[in-house]
Amino acid sequence: xxxxxxxxxxxxxxxxxxxxxxxxxxxxxxxxxxxxxxxxxxxxxxxxxxxxxxxxxxxxxxxxxxxxxxxxxxxxxxxxxxxxxxxxxxxxxxxxxxxxxxxxxxxxxxxxxxxxxxxxxxxxxxxxxxxxxxxxxxxxxxxxxxxxxxxxxxxxxx
Numbered sequence: 001x002x003x004x005x006x007x008x009x010x011x012x013x014x015x016x017x018x019x020x021x022x023x024x025x026x027x028x029x030x031x032x033x034x035x036x037x038x039x040x041x042x043x044x045x046x047x048x049x050x051x052x053x054x055x056x057x058x059x060x061x062x063x064x065x066x067x068x069x070x071x072x073x074x075x076x077x078x079x080x081x082x083x084x085x086x087x088x089x090x091x092x093x094x095x096x097x098x099x100x101x102x103x104x105x106x107x108x109x110x111x112x113x114x115x116x117x118x119x120x121x122x123x124x125x126x127x128x129x130x131x132x133x134x135x136x137x138x139x140x141x142x143x144x145x146x147x148x149x150x151x152x153x154x155x156x157x158x
Contacts, residue, residue, distance in 0.1 A: 003072055003120070004063050004067045005062075006064065012081065013050065014064055017031070073122070074124065105153045107150050109148035126155060131150040131152050
């Protein structure tokens with residue numbers, strides 16, 4: 001079964017509403033009713049125009065409801081969209097938690113589960129690879145399951 005594919009505006013809408021901590025079914029109900037009043041104070045980016053992004057989803061046929069329920073992947077994601085995704089989903093910010101080197105993001109500390117999730121969201125276009133450093137080798141031997149692994153994200157086809 002193929003994953004639901006979302007455009008950047010709709011995918012980032014989904015990521016933003018998920019930052020609210022509200023159960024998916026409740027989020028879907030509020031968005032269907034266009035009742036954003038309870039959601040806006042809870043999301044990471046309250047200035048986002050939910051109505052416009054929902055209209056975009058309708059116009060291009062992005063199934064945001066299915067994406068919230070079952071997961072999704074981005075159809076396409078530029079570097080700035082990737083940085084916003086890292087902020088929404090993992091609370092990782094450029095220059096605080098990682099560095100940007102042209103079209104690569106480096107030294108991002110993620111758990112194995114986060115790496116797997118991130119790759120499922122961006123894997124059509126980007127590759128997430130563990131960075132091989134001495135510190136990475138030492139942390140991996142301590143506790144593989146819960147430790148953070150330094151990763152680099154780069155375009156599959158530069």
